[in-house]
Amino acid sequence: MDGSPDRSQFWAKLTYKDNDRSTGEIVDWHPLLAHSADVAAVTEALLQRTILRDRVASLIGWDDLSDVHVARLSALAALHDAGKVTQGFQNRAFGNKPTSDHVTPAVSLFREDNRLEFFEALGVLSMLDWFPEQNVEEIVYHILLSTWGHHGEPVPPQRPDPVLWETTEVRSPTEGLRRLAGATQRWFPNAFKNEAQPFPALPSLQHAFNGLLTLADWIGSDGSFFPFADTLDAPMERARARAAEAVDALFLDPDGPRSVLSADSGFDQILEQPDWTPYPIQDAVRDVPVHKHGGLAVLESDTGSGKTEAALARYARLFRNGLVDGLYFAVPTRTAATQLHDRVTAAVKRLFPEEQRPPVVQAVPGYIKADDVEATRLPDSFGVRWDEEVQHRGWAAESSKRYLAAPIAVGTVDQVLLSTLQASHAHMRATALLRHFLVVDEVHASDAYMTRLMDRVLDQHLAAGGHALLMSATLGASARVDLTTDDGDVPGQDAAETEDYPLVTHVDATRTDPESVHAASSDASKTVAPTLCDDADAPQNVAQRALDHARNGARVLVIRNLVDDCIKTQQELESLAGDNTLLFGVDGTPAPHHSRFAPDDRQRLDNAVEDTFGPATPNRGVVAVATQTVEQSLDLDADLMITDLCPMDVLLQRIGRLHRHGRDRPDGYATARCVVLTPEERDLAPHISDDGQAFGPHGLGTVYGDLRVLDATWAVLGNDDLAPWQIPEDNRLLVERATHPDALRTVVENEGDDWHRHEQWVLGSQQADRQATGHVTIDRGEPFGAEPFPDDLGTAKTRLGQEDYRVELPHPVDGPFGAAIEELSVSAWQLDDPPETEEATDVKQGSGAFSFQFGGHSFQYDRLGLSQK
Incomplete structure (x- = not known):
């Protein structure tokens, strides 16, 4: 009017x-x-x-x-x-x-x-x-x-x-x-x-x-x-x-896309490989029974066995039969989500004709992307600008609160978990999610807090008749039982070690009487020779070892648990190398690969590491130093890996970057080699405090809080009778030897009082985490409004990786890799209090670097990433 x-x-x-x-x-x-x-x-x-x-x-x-x-x-x-x-x-x-x-x-x-x-x-x-x-x-x-x-x-x-x-x-x-x-x-x-x-x-x-x-x-x-x-x-x-x-x-009504989805849509369209024969495990995922009133499937299969394509094939089957309206594909990290989004977008283009093709939204904060088109956020406005042909296809991408309203979205798992927290717009997220086939990749059981949150999400999703698929290369028997039953019995360690692998377990919405189907994955198998090395405290030695192998023509991936260790190793590497010819970098500028980079630079690093270690790239001696950012989703193929000690399930994820594809190897590297860095002393007990909590170096006890699992993993690595490993054939044995409750109990019984205190702390912490979820999650058994949302969910959001604060630079500043930086993020732990504004101040340009003030702190941004001055 x-x-x-x-x-x-x-x-x-x-x-x-x-x-x-x-x-x-x-x-x-x-x-x-x-x-x-x-x-x-x-x-x-x-x-x-x-x-x-x-x-x-x-x-x-x-x-x-x-x-x-x-x-x-x-x-x-x-x-x-x-x-x-x-x-x-x-x-x-x-x-x-x-x-x-x-x-x-x-x-x-x-x-x-x-x-x-x-x-x-x-x-x-x-x-x-x-x-x-x-x-x-x-x-x-x-x-x-x-x-x-x-x-x-x-x-x-x-x-x-x-x-x-x-x-x-x-x-x-x-x-x-x-x-x-x-x-x-x-x-x-x-x-x-x-x-x-x-x-x-x-x-x-x-x-x-x-x-x-x-x-x-x-x-x-x-x-x-x-x-x-x-x-x-x-x-x-x-x-x-x-x-x-x-x-x-907005493609919320699925009838149009559903009507044009071919009855024989399958792996040929998903993979764009005519006459391609799927692996038996992929067929099994697509074909396990569909429970009319909702159901859950859990896929355990090795890295590289096509779990993503199996999930898409099951989505196509459920969607065609009117049992879901959409898809949310959740992965652990933003890097994984950005990479996977491109793959899913390409598959959806092959599955649906253009006029009825549902958009694929990238559900990653900091990006506004639908299909292969990125939008620009308008200055001083809540609006965005799309290319004209996109029109409303990107509507759900314009706000993180709307991600789950997309017809198809690929994003981080935290967007799903926020649907059960007492957080703004959780109810809208939860109701929008009910439309989707929920796929969660890289499920682990090492975090009781996250596991409990996911359990809450699944309770709601299955109660509404929804469908979900959880996937992992390294899930233990205990975790599988917890996910697929309300109160199932975990098999003993001996029985667990001999269970079939790969395995698809499916169950209806009641989560009673799960059934399992065993099928072979790919016919690919690799021999991995693990070696222990006590140089975790010596970044110079780590750098020298990596350089020696690179000079032999090997592609070497170094993974440190902590960003600080990653940067120290990078600095030693540069000091020893003398030039940049053997060093990973972006357009000739050497750099580590970790999470403390601006979003655009992080994308450049992702592209560069795949261009260096990807399957179709030429052989050459090179070293990249990284953190957990490279252990999932990126398609990397290294000849040798040097990694900090970590839990066995995580280690196997990292090993997935070794000999990932068939290719000619340099002399001496026909067998995949993994060097695991440990402290000099074999005993982890000195890192256990009086209350049982652990505070060890290199993330031992901090990033990975359960020293029992680390000790059991260390023992498996030192067992010559198990080496060399055959992957994936040995996956089940290796995971159960290092994570099964019986194996952890053996560690405690053999090691003494310090370990008993630590076990009590771990179990108490896990119980506290489970209880903590009750304080921050929505109890849908209570009437709406009976529990007002808390003013602050800082701790809960931090654990989901949500407490990063956006920093807006007052004007574009030249970054270390030759491109202008307009914004980046600062983690909550780097500040004393939440910032009053998103805008940085006192921005000073240097040579390939800049500094700024934010939230009362001074920061430096350069080719090593973001650091506090």
Whole structure:
């Protein structure tokens, strides 16, 4: 509506001249009834045209939602902005006092003495028979909290301000409620006139509805789909037409892509290799039984056996059969996600014809990418600029809160885990995730905290009838039992060591009676000769050893557990090398590979390391020093690896970068060689403190907190009877020897009192981690709003890698690799307190480096990465 609203009219959204609120000049406005219709129509469309209708029904134990129940949920959605009728909110358009938001006054109605008057005006009393008669007031209270708490988290009722709801000569909030109620009843007559069984008194409905409504509000508030109305007439007719267009444009309705997915779509399309024969384990993943009401599969198979392609083939099968609407592919690191996104995008292009091809979003904060197109964030704006042909395909990529709303997304696992934390927009993430086939790669059991969070996610996903696949090259029997059963018995170590490998274990949503299928992976096998070396404390010796092998023509990968050790080794390497011909770098500039680089430089490092160590690259002697950033997903092929001691499952991941492909090897390197760096003393006990916690060097006891696993891994490495290793044939044996509960118990029993204290600390820490998840996760067994979200989730987010702070440079600065840097990240541990601003100050350019101030600290950024001065 052009101009400014009349003071007696109820507005929902405003546009100011030049999009500058400070001008006070309103040039366009959107009526409250129009916006209410927009969001209600999107809610209706999502329930009518996506699998969310089935998922919500499953969560409340029903086979389906009837059209009446869809209408009732849509009618509730129409009331989501009821608080905008208040004097406080409407005054914001006219500079009058008092002013207020619209959520707090709405939820505070429950504490108004005359609340029944307002609820009757809003039509709530006519909704009472939608819910069980017993405790109906409490049920309605929580369903309205879930309706009004649609801005990302529950809002608890506060002391009401009666002035906000008073009728004046200018306007009547009560009349505004009546208009909204009357319109809602006209829009959804079935909700009020037709009989239907009451919704069950289950909190799961409240939580799922809040997520659904929040997603609908994001879509219904998008001006590209729902421009401001130019008339007050027929708002719902307009809204339903716009909602249909939005659901189509965002590929939320899967019918189009599903209709063109060939019945024989499979590995040929996924891999672009005509007549390619999949490995038996890949066929097994695709073909294990599909449980109609949801199911979980766990794939244990070696690195390089095509787990990614197996997951995509299963997605295609589930999608074609209408059991999922989309895919979220979760991996541990941002590097892995950016690499995998390109592979999935290419496969999706081959699976779907262009006109019905769903977009593939890269769900990595700091990037805005859909398919193979990157967007530019507009300065001083929340908007982004896409190439014209992308249009709405990148909508979900524009905000990390929307990642899970994409039809297909490839991102980090933390985006999934945030759906179960008491964090902003967790409910929207969780409900959007219900549409997807959830694939989680590189699952490990070494972190009880992360494992418990994933278990919470799976509980919700499977309860809704969802489907999930967890994948690992190195999963132990104990972890597999925990994932696939509620209370299963872990086989003894001897039995565990002889279990089949590779293995696919599948189970229905109840997670009872899992079944397993054994099948061969590839016919590739490699011999690995492990060697122990006590030079972990001597970076100069490590650098010299690596250089000696590089001068013999070998490609050498050095992996240190700590960034500081990585940088020290890099510096020694450069000092000893004399020139850069044997050193990894970017366009001739030597550099280590670790996480403390700006996003654009990190991408350059990823590209460079694959260009140096990739399968199609020429043989030459070269050394790269890195951290865990290279142990997963990057397609690297080294002749020799030098690595710090780490848990056996992690070590096998790292060994996956050795002899990854068939190629000519330099003389003396026909057998893959892995040198494992250890402290000089074999005894780890001196690193155990009086309380049992461990604080050893090189990440022993800090990065990897369980010294029992490290000691058991060290023992396996020193067992000459097991060497050389045959990979993947020995994977099961090696993992169980170093991680099985019986093996860890043996370490403690053989080593003395220090180890008993450490075991108690580890077990206590694991139990504390499990309990800690209960304090930071959403309990969907409790009514919505019963537990307000905490003000700070710093510790929880830090453990998910979410507490990095964006640093924006006031102007582009030349970086160490010849390209301008505009932003980078600082970790929470590098600051004393959260920063007050994202902007860096006192930026000073040097030669291939720059310094800046941020959060009260001085930082240096150069070819070695980010460091504190």
